[in-house]
Amino acid sequence: MDIFESIKNSWQMITRTKMRSFLTMLGIIIGISAVMIVLSVGESVQDLILDEIRSVGPDLITVLPGSSDESGRPSPTFGVVNTSLKYEDGEAILRSNSPYIYSLAMYLTGSDVISIDSKIKGITFYGTTATYIDVQNAKIEKGRFFTKEEEMDNARVVVLGSKIASEIFGDDDPIGKRVTIKKVNLNVIGVLEEKGSSLIQSQDENLFIPISTAQNILLGVNHINFMRIKVDSIDNIDFAIGHIEDILRDRHNIDILDQDDFIIASTADALETISLITDALKFFLTAVAAISLIVGGFGIMNIMLATVQERTKEIGLRRAIGARKKEIINQFLIEAVTITFISGIIGIIFGSLILALISLVINYLDYNWTLIISPISVLLGGIVSIGIGLVFGITPAKKAAELDPIEALRYE
Amino acid sequence: MLINVKNLKKDFINGEVVTSVLRGVSFDVEKGSFVSIMGPSGSGKSTLMHILSFLDKPTSGDYFFDGRNVKSLSDDELAEMRSKKVGFIFQSFNLLPTLSVLENVVLPLTYTNISSEERNQKARDLLEQVGLSHRLNYSPTKLSGGEKQRVAIARALVNNPEVIFADEPTGNLDSKSGAQVMKILQELNKKGNTIILVTHEKSTAEHAERIIKIKDGNIIEDTKNFCRQEAQEDLNK
Numbered sequence: 001m002d003i004f005e006s007i008k009n010s011w012q013m014i015t016r017t018k019m020r021s022f023l024t025m026l027g028i029i030i031g032i033s034a035v036m037i038v039l040s041v042g043e044s045v046q047d048l049i050l051d052e053i054r055s056v057g058p059d060l061i062t063v064l065p066g067s068s069d070e071s072g073r074p075s076p077t078f079g080v081v082n083t084s085l086k087y088e089d090g091e092a093i094l095r096s097n098s099p100y101i102y103s104l105a106m107y108l109t110g111s112d113v114i115s116i117d118s119k120i121k122g123i124t125f126y127g128t129t130a131t132y133i134d135v136q137n138a139k140i141e142k143g144r145f146f147t148k149e150e151e152m153d154n155a156r157v158v159v160l161g162s163k164i165a166s167e168i169f170g171d172d173d174p175i176g177k178r179v180t181i182k183k184v185n186l187n188v189i190g191v192l193e194e195k196g197s198s199l200i201q202s203q204d205e206n207l208f209i210p211i212s213t214a215q216n217i218l219l220g221v222n223h224i225n226f227m228r229i230k231v232d233s234i235d236n237i238d239f240a241i242g243h244i245e246d247i248l249r250d251r252h253n254i255d256i257l258d259q260d261d262f263i264i265a266s267t268a269d270a271l272e273t274i275s276l277i278t279d280a281l282k283f284f285l286t287a288v289a290a291i292s293l294i295v296g297g298f299g300i301m302n303i304m305l306a307t308v309q310e311r312t313k314e315i316g317l318r319r320a321i322g323a324r325k326k327e328i329i330n331q332f333l334i335e336a337v338t339i340t341f342i343s344g345i346i347g348i349i350f351g352s353l354i355l356a357l358i359s360l361v362i363n364y365l366d367y368n369w370t371l372i373i374s375p376i377s378v379l380l381g382g383i384v385s386i387g388i389g390l391v392f393g394i395t396p397a398k399k400a401a402e403l404d405p406i407e408a409l410r411y412e
Numbered sequence: 413m414l415i416n417v418k419n420l421k422k423d424f425i426n427g428e429v430v431t432s433v434l435r436g437v438s439f440d441v442e443k444g445s446f447v448s449i450m451g452p453s454g455s456g457k458s459t460l461m462h463i464l465s466f467l468d469k470p471t472s473g474d475y476f477f478d479g480r481n482v483k484s485l486s487d488d489e490l491a492e493m494r495s496k497k498v499g500f501i502f503q504s505f506n507l508l509p510t511l512s513v514l515e516n517v518v519l520p521l522t523y524t525n526i527s528s529e530e531r532n533q534k535a536r537d538l539l540e541q542v543g544l545s546h547r548l549n550y551s552p553t554k555l556s557g558g559e560k561q562r563v564a565i566a567r568a569l570v571n572n573p574e575v576i577f578a579d580e581p582t583g584n585l586d587s588k589s590g591a592q593v594m595k596i597l598q599e600l601n602k603k604g605n606t607i608i609l610v611t612h613e614k615s616t617a618e619h620a621e622r623i624i625k626i627k628d629g630n631i632i633e634d635t636k637n638f639c640r641q642e643a644q645e646d647l648n649k
Contacts, residue, residue, distance in 0.1 A: 005522055009510075012510055012511075013510065016510060137584055199574050266545065314508055316506075316507070317506045318519075318523075319467075319491070319494075320465075320467060320494060320500050320506075321495065321500065321519060321520040321523065321567075321571075322491055322492065322494045322495020322496070322523040322571070323491065323495075323523050324487070324488050324492075324523075325487060325488075325491075326488075327523060345521070376640040384598065405467050406462050406468060409502070409506065
């Protein structure tokens, strides 16, 4: 009996008992589509997260205060304000004229509440340097950013993110108007272009003031929170890090064996770490989804065993008219594989539909979500469904082949 | 000599109880003959038929088919013998309800290397011979008992077997349908087919030219049938 006849016979068996076939297939359909959805969503989420990090800039190095012990996390995470990084550190790095360093910006953040139309709103302001524009690839929509002189001279000026600008001033031109933060009046000199929402940062909601103003007038501190350095090329990140380390160790009097009081992190490192974490998550979730496939496989096995029982007489007849054991095994194996393969195809289609729906909803929610249905996951779904048919079909098929033909013929 | 059986014995072992079903039977069957194996239930006639038709192996003794000792054959070789040398007709027809009449007749050929056009042609021809060419695409469940058995006869013939084994072929049929089936068997025999009929009914057995009577695992009588029943006469009544 050739394979096409067996497949045709299997198809007849499946269509003859539609309800049972459907219920049998359901387990595999759900399993395959679950694996596919988890794989694809995992891929998409990973892309989304990595894109967010890349949007910060792949050529950026961040220097944070605090020691880099095993835990590797900056101390501010635990509520401790670390004051080891100063404005002069940044200036020193800039003055070193390293060929690797394209630009450097420093940051000191603070928050306040302001009232807009008698509504209270929490805001975040950044004391920063004039180089912010270069380092963050920010663009000015209206007016101008503050200058190096203003940065150093406690100038009472402010540049607004696009969203906060329209929230405070509506359709009015904010340039020349005043914003009061921490009871200090600041002149609005510019508005930044909208950069779009991002999970990690949103400059559209923030206010930017000269770092000296933030240190001396608003907050009364002399440290900075962090600095960001833009390197001339991604390839030189490691050289730039080494250079910065040398300068800061020298300035902070840290011997080679002592622990640093700063942490240097690059976006590239973060990308690597996060890829690792998301990969692990993806595989873990896929493994969980794969369990449903195994459950589905046992469903197939159960039904195939019942089928063998029901068709004992048929098996007896086929043996009597010349079927070898091998041919009986093939027949039932092909039947099982036909069921699981059809289920696999339905599962792939079903999974794709759900994925399309998910991406529709997420795009509607305004996230930059790419629908990924990789050909590999489709191929894998097909192969896995065939594999399940083979693995879980072999026991019933062998049982069928081992029936004594005489007993089988007598079976009622 | 097509079939040559020497001192054939068959024991069934169930736990520690050994039941001897065949206690040493010997006989020959010539090519082209029509033999009835007759005996009450439990006599061992079915077991004998199973051995003769390669479904079972004897415990001891020899069975030569066309000069070949069946004892030495493997499982697959026995399957091949069933596929090429024998045709079966059963009391309960054993047609597969999921297949059409034509597909049922083709079924034995699906285990051979014959091309599918050739298979279908062969099956059509045989169904025409048994008068069922108008039922090709019917489901066997829609046929009467007599029609079912005629489909089964066509199926038994489709592989050009050397021997046709008929196990109580009229057992589930009314007398007229039974006579029709017997008539077909007699016609087939006249055309040169070897037929071995297993039955417990004397009237059915008498359609053969030779009757072997079995009781308690032994042949008690092996005679030429001088008062052979012609099925055509039954039909004319």
